């Protein structure tokens with residue numbers, strides 16, 4: 092009886108430990124692009140991030156399949172890294188200047204209704220719900236008239 096209890100406690104502990112460490116998840120993210128150069132640009136940006144195990148973008152589906160450790164990074168951070176390279180994602184519209192700098196073969200059709208957002212101040216790795224200005228940790232919704240304004 093006692094032994095069974097100890098065993099089940101051990102099992103519980105192991106389960107708990109596994110769920111803490113095994114936090115790798117797979118996600119599909121819409122990313123706009125056009126050619127093989129886009130593919131390598133997008134994949135390189137994501138694969139170079141800490142916590143990312145693999146990233147594969149497909150032109151046919153306009154989707155990036157990414158495996159990442161959600162303790163180390165997030166879909167926000169991943170999509171920020173992509174937007175910075177000039178590619179629109181389902182969450183972020185790429186910096187217009189970066190888009191303009193893409194080679195002609197990479198100028199994918201942009202969604203006219205995409206959010207008009209300026210990500211020129213954005214840096215990879217900022218936390219969800221915080222300002223894109225890395226030096227400031229106010230929530231975006233409370234930035235009016237604060238130090239977050241440049």
Ligand SMILES: [Cu+2]
Nearest residue numbers: 126128129197
């Ligand atoms: Cu391209």
